[in-house]
Amino acid sequence: SKCLKGDNFSSGELLRFGNIELSPSSGILNYGQGLFEGLKAYRKQDGSILLFRPEENALRMRTGAERMCMPAPTVEQFVEAVKRTVLANKRWVPPTGKGSLYIRPLLMGSGAVLGLAPAPEYTFLIFVSPVGNYFKEGLAPIHLIIENEFHRATPGGTGGVKTVGNYAAVLKAQSAAKAKGYSDVLYLDCVHKRYLEEVSSCNVFVVKNSVISTPAIRGTILPGITRKSIINVAISQGFEVEERLISVEELLDADEVFCTGTAVVVSPVGSITYLGKRVSYGDRKVGVVSQQLYTALTKLQMGLSEDKLGWTVELK
Ligand code: PMP
Numbered sequence: 001s002k003c004l005k006g007d008n009f010s011s012g013e014l015l016r017f018g019n020i021e022l023s024p025s026s027g028i029l030n031y032g033q034g035l036f037e038g039l040k041a042y043r044k045q046d047g048s049i050l051l052f053r054p055e056e057n058a059l060r061m062r063t064g065a066e067r068m069c070m071p072a073p074t075v076e077q078f079v080e081a082v083k084r085t086v087l088a089n090k091r092w093v094p095p096t097g098k099g100s101l102y103i104r105p106l107l108m109g110s111g112a113v114l115g116l117a118p119a120p121e122y123t124f125l126i127f128v129s130p131v132g133n134y135f136k137e138g139l140a141p142i143h144l145i146i147e148n149e150f151h152r153a154t155p156g157g158t159g160g161v162k163t164v165g166n167y168a169a170v171l172k173a174q175s176a177a178k179a180k181g182y183s184d185v186l187y188l189d190c191v192h193k194r195y196l197e198e199v200s201s202c203n204v205f206v207v208k209n210s211v212i213s214t215p216a217i218r219g220t221i222l223p224g225i226t227r228k229s230i231i232n233v234a235i236s237q238g239f240e241v242e243e244r245l246i247s248v249e250e251l252l253d254a255d256e257v258f259c260t261g262t263a264v265v266v267s268p269v270g271s272i273t274y275l276g277k278r279v280s281y282g283d284r285k286v287g288v289v290s291q292q293l294y295t296a297l298t299k300l301q302m303g304l305s306e307d308k309l310g311w312t313v314e315l316k
Pocket of ligand 1: 261263
């Protein structure tokens with residue numbers, strides 16, 4: 001069996017949200033041959049709608065499709081489909097400052113396979129839902145626990161792409177953490193069990209003496225679009241930013257820790273628990289660097305500051 005290549009996706013139709021039909025022997029159900037993306041549409045004060053860097057999601061899906069042996073929509077097809085879906089659901093985009101419309105594109109092996117192999121057919125679909133804050137804390141600090149037993153990704157695995165199985169792998173640790181009152185889990189690398197990787201659904205940053213560091217992308221971490229954007233914003237605001245290996249010990253004397261992602265935007269971390277010991281940051285207050293970057297990014301995303309880099313796409 002070969003990987004299917006190409007971008008032979010039809011223009012698609014708009015359907016009311018509901019169940020879809022799928023072969024019991026589809027590639028997605030049996031072998032997890034699926035990828036997803038996540039992006040948000042924000043309402044501007046003039047009523048128009050903004051997407052944030054949707055072509056980055058399209059490119060990440062294409063990179064993931066290569067890893068998962070799937071064909072993928074072109075960047076143009078992806079962005080057009082997102083625009084069409086959002087415009088059809090315009091009334092569900094909340095007012096400025098009241099949340100956003102979360103957009104979930106999915107690419108899956110929908111064709112039937114019996115023995116392990118890439119599926120013979122693929123389906124690309126998008127669904128949307130209005131959302132508020134990801135963590136119940138909002139911009140208040142979140143509390144993480146470092147996982148010592150389970151890992152999210154292994155070198156050579158699929159951690160660097162947004163495939164569905166990566167999320168199945170974190171459900172157990174994440175549920176256990178939430179049951180104990182933590183907001184989420186911070187994962188370490190599985191080789192040394194020492195270097196920070198990322199949280200279940202966001203990237204992590206550490207601030208020390210105004211230098212901002214984040215784990216370098218090494219195939220086991222998802223290259224977050226918010227991560228990339230925050231690095232850019234921080235540099236343009238005069239911060240020094242390092243992408244490197246960050247050991248768990250560095251958390252002990254960090255000034256601030258924060259997470260980034262489409263869903264979590266910029267979420268300050270109030271405490272991290274590791275091997276039963278808890279390190280706290282900011283005395284229950286949001287750190288100055290986290291706050292500054294949060295404000296800069298959300299203003300851009302909501303069209304409240306000038307988009308000098310052309311990161312937003314306006315829909316009428
Ligand atoms: N890491 C993981 C594992 C994620 O699921 C996400 C959310 N897509 C991120 C990081 C952040 O990526 P982005 O900023 O593109 O949403």
